[in-house]
Amino acid sequence: xxxxxxxxxxxxxxxxxxxxxxxxVFMQLLACYLVKDLSWKWIFFWAYAFGGCINHSLTLAIHDxxxxxxxxxxxxxxxxxxxxxxxxxIGMPYSASFKKYHIDHHRYLGGDSLDVDIPTDFEGWFFxxxxxxxxxxxxxxxxxxxRPLYVNPKAITRMEILNALVQFSTDLIIYYLWGLxxxxxxxxxxxxCLGFHPxxxxxxxxxxxxxxxxxxxSYYGPLNWLTFNVGYHMEHHDFPSIPGCRLPMxxxxxxxxxxxxxxxxxxxxxxxxxxxxxxxxxYSRVKRLCKLAKES
Numbered sequence: 001x002x003x004x005x006x007x008x009x010x011x012x013x014x015x016x017x018x019x020x021x022x023x024x025v026f027m028q029l030l031a032c033y034l035v036k037d038l039s040w041k042w043i044f045f046w047a048y049a050f051g052g053c054i055n056h057s058l059t060l061a062i063h064d065x066x067x068x069x070x071x072x073x074x075x076x077x078x079x080x081x082x083x084x085x086x087x088x089x090i091g092m093p094y095s096a097s098f099k100k101y102h103i104d105h106h107r108y109l110g111g112d113s114l115d116v117d118i119p120t121d122f123e124g125w126f127f128x129x130x131x132x133x134x135x136x137x138x139x140x141x142x143x144x145x146x147r148p149l150y151v152n153p154k155a156i157t158r159m160e161i162l163n164a165l166v167q168f169s170t171d172l173i174i175y176y177l178w179g180l181x182x183x184x185x186x187x188x189x190x191x192x193c194l195g196f197h198p199x200x201x202x203x204x205x206x207x208x209x210x211x212x213x214x215x216x217x218s219y220y221g222p223l224n225w226l227t228f229n230v231g232y233h234m235e236h237h238d239f240p241s242i243p244g245c246r247l248p249m250x251x252x253x254x255x256x257x258x259x260x261x262x263x264x265x266x267x268x269x270x271x272x273x274x275x276x277x278x279x280x281x282x283y284s285r286v287k288r289l290c291k292l293a294k295e296s
Contacts, residue, residue, distance in 0.1 A: 003254070004253050004254050006253060007239065007242075007250060007253055007254065010239070010242045010246040010249055010250060011239070011241045011242050012069075012072060012241075012243075013068070013069050013070060013071055013072040013243065014064070014069050014070070014243035014244075014245050014246070016245065017061070017064065017065070017069060017070050017228075017243065017245070018070050018071070018082060020061075021058065021061045021065075021070075021082070021085075021086045022085075024054050024057065024058055024061070024086075024089070025058070025085065025086060025088055025089055027054065028051060028054055028055070028088075028089035028186065029088075029089070029174075031046070031050070031051055031182075031185070032174055032178055032182035032185065032186065033178060033182070035181055035182055035185045036178040036179055036181055036182050037181075038181065040181075043181050043184060043185050043188070044188055044192075046185065046189075047184075047185050047186075047188040047189035047192060047193075048188075048189065048192045048193065048197070050189075051089075051185055051186065051189035052188070052189030052190060052191075052192045052193030052194075052197065053189075053193055053197075053199060053226065054089065054189075055089055055090050055091075055186065055189050055190045055193060055194075056190075056193040056194055056197070056199045056200070056227075057199075057226050057227055057228070058086050058087070058089060058090060059090065059094065059098075059190075059194070060227045060228045060230045060244075061086050061228055062083045062086050062087065062094065062095045062098060063098070063102065063228070063230065064228050064243055064244050065079050065082055065083045065086065065095075066079075066083065066095075066098060066099040066102050066103075067240050067241060067243075068241075069241070069242075069243035069244075070082050070083075073241075080095075080096070080099070080159055083095035083096070083099065084096070084162070084163050084166050084167075087163065087166075087167060088166075088167065088170050089186055090167075090186070090190050091167075091171060091183065091186035091187035091189075091190055092167065092187065092190065093160065093163040093164040093166075093167040093168070094163075095163055096157060096159040096160040096162070096163035097148070097160055097163075099159075100154060100157060100160070101116050101148050101152070101154075104116070104152070105117050106237065106240055108290040109207075109215070109216075109237070110207070110215065110285065110286040110287055110288050110290075111287075111288060111289070111290035112287050112288065112289055112290070113151055113152055114152060114290055114292075116147050116148040116151045116152050117207065118151070118285050118287055119143070119147075119282035119283070119285065120147060120150065120151065123136065123143065123282040124281060124282040124283035125283075127281060127282050128281050128282075128283075130275050130276055133274060133275045133281060133282075134196065134275055136282060137195060137196045137200065137271065137274075137275070138195045138196045139195065140194060140195050140200065140203060141190070141191050141194040141195055144194070171183055171186075174186075196271075198223065198267055198268050198271070199223060199226065199227060199267065200267075200271070201219075201223075201264075201266075201267020201268060201270040201271045202219065202223075202227065202230055202231060202233075202267060204267075204270050204271065204274050205217055205219050205231070205233075205264045205267055205270045206230075206233045207233075207285060207286075208274065208280065208284045208285060209284050209285065209286065210262065210264075210270075210273070210280070210284075211262050214261070214262050215286045216233055216234050216237055217233065217234065217261075217262060217263055217264055218231055218232050218233050218234045218235065218251075218258070218261070218263045218264070219231030219232075219233070219263065219264040219265070219267060219270075220232075220263055220264075220265060221264070221265050221266055221267065223267055228244035228245070229244035229245065229247045229248065230244065231264075231267075232244070232247035232248060232250070232251065234258060234261060234263075235247045235250040235251055235258065238250070
């Protein structure tokens with residue numbers, strides 16, 4: 001920032017985010033209507049090939065919204081409720097709990113018992129062969145949802161309760177209007193595409209140590225177009241208040257700080273290497289002891 005103060009101008013809300021996310025939510029509601037009479041094999045096909053991709057993208061929109069980039073820091077409540085709206089096609093309450101834990105991921109990156117993004121010792125010990133690592137990738141949604149309850153349990157917040165009430169009410173309305181198949185389409189898409197799917201390569205690419213001494217990696221491939229530039233992960237951790245749409249500009253402005261760092265070009269290659277490279281696995285994360293920061 002001292003050398004490139006113009007980066008400060010990139011901070012602040014993304015005026016287009018709310019419209020893009022709203023379009024994605026309504027696209028999924030339209031899809032619910034369109035799939036209601038399909039056979040089950042096509043329900044799961046479209047859940048994996050289409051709906052789940054949108055739902056995974058919405059989880060990354062919620063990631064951006066958790067940094068208040070939809071309406072700005074002065075409108076925190078608007079951001080929280082808009083995240084609940086973005087959550088609707090995902091099928092299960094997610095946004096409020098994600099916000100609660102994600103701040104620790106930034107504040108205590110790699111912190112033992114603080115950053116719940118770190119796999120447990122059991123995960124590292126058991127999922128150590130190619131076949132088991134594939135199974136672990138399939139089960140990622142389960143581990144991401146249950147791990148916080150084991151590693152760093154926190155009291156349920158009012159916002160989490162409201163998130164669940166809104167989500168399950170929406171699920172029931174969809175079920176009442178169009179039956180069970182659209183509800184399964186939404187939930188199956190979320191589970192499938194947060195598991196073993198090309199987009200899920202970002203879970204591994206971001207913080208797994210592919211090279212010793214490097215803890216965070218960016219990805220500069222085409223899937224950034226579908227994922228709100230979550231691949232620009234070094235840039236995001238440097239400037240979490242900059243929305244995803246402007247992170248490529250950070251790299252362009254301060255290229256000398258990023259161009260020489262190791263990065264990924266393919267999330268599919270990331271998954272392939274993770275599964276078949278014996279030196280990689282759930283243990284391939286930096287873990288450190290962190291002192292708790294005082295809450296302001």
